[in-house]
Amino acid sequence: MRLSMELELQDVPGQLLLALQPIKDARGNIISVVHHRDRKTPRGTVPVRLIVEMDRSKLDGVKRDLEKSGIVVVRAGEERFIEEVSVILVGHVLDSDLGDTVSRIDSTGYAEVMDLSLSMPGVDEPSSAYMKIRATGKEEMQRALKILREVGAQKKLLVIEPVEDDL
Amino acid sequence: MREVRISLIGYGVVGHGVVDVIGRKRKMLRELGLDLKIVSITDHTGTLIEEDGISGEKVLGHRTLQEIANSEMSAKETIRSVNSELVVEVTPTNIVHGQPGLGHMEEALSNGKHVVTSNKGPLVVAYNKLKRLADDNGVMLKFEATVGGTMPLINLIERTLVGNTILGIRGIFNGTCNYILTRMADEQYPFSRALAEAQELGYAEADPTYDIEGVDTAAKIVILANAIFNMNVKYSDVQVRGITEITPEALALAKKHGYVIKLIGEVPALTVRPMLVPIRSPLAVGSTLNAAAIYTDLSGTITVTGLGAGGVETAAAILSDIVSIYRTKRVDAIF
Numbered sequence: 001m002r003l004s005m006e007l008e009l010q011d012v013p014g015q016l017l018l019a020l021q022p023i024k025d026a027r028g029n030i031i032s033v034v035h036h037r038d039r040k041t042p043r044g045t046v047p048v049r050l051i052v053e054m055d056r057s058k059l060d061g062v063k064r065d066l067e068k069s070g071i072v073v074v075r076a077g078e079e080r081f082i083e084e085v086s087v088i089l090v091g092h093v094l095d096s097d098l099g100d101t102v103s104r105i106d107s108t109g110y111a112e113v114m115d116l117s118l119s120m121p122g123v124d125e126p127s128s129a130y131m132k133i134r135a136t137g138k139e140e141m142q143r144a145l146k147i148l149r150e151v152g153a154q155k156k157l158l159v160i161e162p163v164e165d166d167l
Numbered sequence: 168m169r170e171v172r173i174s175l176i177g178y179g180v181v182g183h184g185v186v187d188v189i190g191r192k193r194k195m196l197r198e199l200g201l202d203l204k205i206v207s208i209t210d211h212t213g214t215l216i217e218e219d220g221i222s223g224e225k226v227l228g229h230r231t232l233q234e235i236a237n238s239e240m241s242a243k244e245t246i247r248s249v250n251s252e253l254v255v256e257v258t259p260t261n262i263v264h265g266q267p268g269l270g271h272m273e274e275a276l277s278n279g280k281h282v283v284t285s286n287k288g289p290l291v292v293a294y295n296k297l298k299r300l301a302d303d304n305g306v307m308l309k310f311e312a313t314v315g316g317t318m319p320l321i322n323l324i325e326r327t328l329v330g331n332t333i334l335g336i337r338g339i340f341n342g343t344c345n346y347i348l349t350r351m352a353d354e355q356y357p358f359s360r361a362l363a364e365a366q367e368l369g370y371a372e373a374d375p376t377y378d379i380e381g382v383d384t385a386a387k388i389v390i391l392a393n394a395i396f397n398m399n400v401k402y403s404d405v406q407v408r409g410i411t412e413i414t415p416e417a418l419a420l421a422k423k424h425g426y427v428i429k430l431i432g433e434v435p436a437l438t439v440r441p442m443l444v445p446i447r448s449p450l451a452v453g454s455t456l457n458a459a460a461i462y463t464d465l466s467g468t469i470t471v472t473g474l475g476a477g478g479v480e481t482a483a484a485i486l487s488d489i490v491s492i493y494r495t496k497r498v499d500a501i502f
Contacts, residue, residue, distance in 0.1 A: 087443070128416040129420075160440075
């Protein structure tokens with residue numbers, strides 16, 4: 001089974017190897033390791049996202065071993081969000097209840113807004129928001145984008161979607 | 168040497184470009200075995216007819232034909248009565264009713280004359296009807312210049328990529344919008360300032376609505392849908408959103424995350440809307456350039472880019488269409 005783990009490592013040498021050891025011991029197959037060195041947490045730790053092919057029954061043991069080594073396990077479980085797209089919204093993004101816009105995506109259960117940045121030039125002027133949406137698959141992503149388009153139409157926001165690599 | 172007698176209808180920027188380019192390329196055309204002669208030019212002020220061909224020196228200095236016209240014949244009368252076999256139609260475009268170009272093209276095709284045009288309106292309004300008229304009369308309707316200006320697209324698909332199934336086309340088809348978005352992104356200009364600059368430089372019309380509201384791009388999408396995908400669609404079938412809502416802040420956010428914002432038209436999706444394009448994508452061209460990605464089953468994705476407008480550039484696409492008519496060999500004619 002494909003599992004994903006989100007960890008937080010101390011920013012000192014050797015931590016990544018330390019984090020991978022329990023997975024190796026549990027005969028897990030590491031599919032990908034994304035080391036977000038540029039996105040340090042306020043606590044000064046470095047987020048790392050692992051995708052691992054491993055028997056689910058071994059997950060609790062691995063988590064225990066990691067925690068014993070001082071590694072924070074933020075989340076571990078079935079691999080969920082595999083698709084990511086960037087979207088920009090233009091208009092009265094805040095006044096039209098940005099929290100609601102985000103929760104319309106988050107409440108689907110198959111997609112979530114994971115990154116959000118705002119740019120507001122002035123009180124009465126249109127603002128812009130960048131958001132990254134993750135979803136459990138391509139089809140789910142299309143459904144999430146459709147919701148965002150509908151929300152955009154209701155709230156008179158321009159939704160700028162990315163061009164896809166293929167048609 | 169094959170003599171080709173041409174009636175030019177419309178004498179604006181593109182009309183001047185056609186006279187200029189045919190004059191400039193006379194020697195090269197002769198080497199191809201073609202002697203292109205413009206035997207009549209018509210604009211809203213009158214018609215100039217010269218049986219032996221009109222020289223560029225005589226007409227290029229004149230903005231209109233007012234002082235040099237030697238006939239009061241209308242465009243349709245000229246098309247009917249002047250001894251020519253090909254009509255170049257470059258009058259101003261109207262995508263609502265297609266006139267006056269539509270009437271000119273119908274007149275030419277039903278009189279057995281080939282039509283080469285840069286005028287989108289008639290093709291948006293009545294592509295299938297014009298195509299049928301051309302087929303029924305055994306002549307050709309060529310319109311490369313209507314879609315990407317000088318950027319080769321229709322001929323590329325119909326000739327070079329022949330054998331492929333075209334899955335879709337996506338691209339930037341309006342140089343004015345691209346210029347505005349590029350300047351807004353580079354200089355953090357508000358929309359109004361980038362538009363004013365485009366107008367000062369002659370990249371945008373005094374009334375820029377057609378360009379900035381996405382109308383021009385949508386017209387090109389209709390032409391591609393009908394000509395390449397045999398879709399039989401109208402302008403109202405295209406979902407259109409222009410670039411007037413784009414802010415410099417949105418462009419800055421996009422840039423920060425590795426994107427540019429471009430006005431993108433898509434067929435067969437029939438959409439025109441601002442989209443995020445990765446900075447490293449071949450579609451992420453700047454300034455007044457157009458770019459189109461052609462998605463095919465055999466060749467993968469082919470991307471072309473080039474200037475979308477300009478008198479001489481558009482005339483180059485028209486010249487290429489004219490030459491292609493006379494270089495066309497049907498497969499069964501080879502044997």
